[in-house]
């Protein structure tokens with residue numbers, strides 16, 4: 001999707017990909033094959049690039065620092081990526097900046113975890129500091145008994161654990177910020193993210209919040225952008241709880257919560273990411289319609305022939321289908337659908353229906 005945004009701006013993109021089947025490798029004119037933390041592959045990428053940026057966080061910060069020291073432009077910087085790839089570092093950074101995060105601690109032993117549960121109540125939420133995504137690496141522990149097994153497994157796998165208070169979430173929202181190296185920023189409309197089992201299923205823009213909470217969410221996202229000194233797109237995932245806001249986690253790259261912006265905003269997150277890392281003027285983040293809804297295509301238990309199902313999805317009025325060229329293994333995010341409209345209920349119904357055709361599931365019941 002970044003390549004699509006780069007073409008009309010005359011930007012040539014080369015991608016470092018672990019496999020020729022990676023979505024980006026399938027559409028990028030120049031592909032360097034190698035691991036994201038392999039010094040040799042990174043050197044080849046650096047030699048061919050004016051600016052290096054990221055579409056995931058699984059990178060070796062030591063290697064990034066080495067490239068930076070050699071004069072390579074990295075946006076976001078190695079220091080920002082070090083925070084982005086570690087949920088523990090994020091909490092430390094935000095708490096130090098006075099920004100609201102769930103009560104949390106870092107545990108190495110079961111006694112500490114149980115003491116935290118006693119103090120804040122059960123359940124508690126344990127998270128792998130690094131490497132989690134789509135709810136993998138997040139465990140809700142209902143009571144002290146569940147703690148020992150998880151700690152043993154984490155210790156065996158060498159995973160650092162963060163433990164958070166279980167937050168009674170009213171809504172999950174996200175705010176995207178495009179920020180240049182000089183601090184100039186543009187904030188996207190606040191969106192609601194609909195999560196099931198720790199996985200984002202839908203994104204609704206704008207989020208149905210009052211003016212005060214919307215303004216507070218925008219201010220919070222800008223403060224987070226400053227705290228991590230990001231260049232490029234930043235996504236801030238936020239919990240609305242008891243009428244207040246709490247930062248859950250961040251991503252310092254184009255993010256699933258901003259995919260709606262391809263059709264739903266004057267300038268997509270992908271284009272503004274490129275503009276931001278190149279120090280170019282940022283484009284308008286205004287909505288192109290009163291409402292935009294995005295539904296992820298999460299492959300169902302019985303894989304669907306995507307090409308075969310596509311005509312039925314495209315027959316639904318006004319839906320924009322994006323397939324990522326991924327084999328539809330159960331649970332895998334293989335694409336998304338966006339629909340615009342005057343009314344969020346109508347846009348959502350169409351996006352969800354088209355995504356359901358492509359996942360082979362009945363459309364999930366829309367509850368709110």
Ligand SMILES: Nc1ncnc2c1ncn2[C@@H]1O[C@H](COP(=O)(O)OP(=O)(O)OP(=O)(O)O)[C@@H](O)[C@H]1O
Nearest residue numbers: 102125132133134135136138164165166167195198
């Ligand atoms: N402290 C908490 N209290 C209650 N629910 C939580 C808490 N932390 C996380 N969750 C739930 O679990 C989901 C996944 O958590 P988190 O965003 O930390 O994990 P992730 O796997 O990195 O997510 P992503 O899907 O964004 O990659 C959240 O969106 C939220 O629904």
Ligand SMILES: [Mg+2]
Nearest residue numbers: 134237248249
């Ligand atoms: Mg998340």
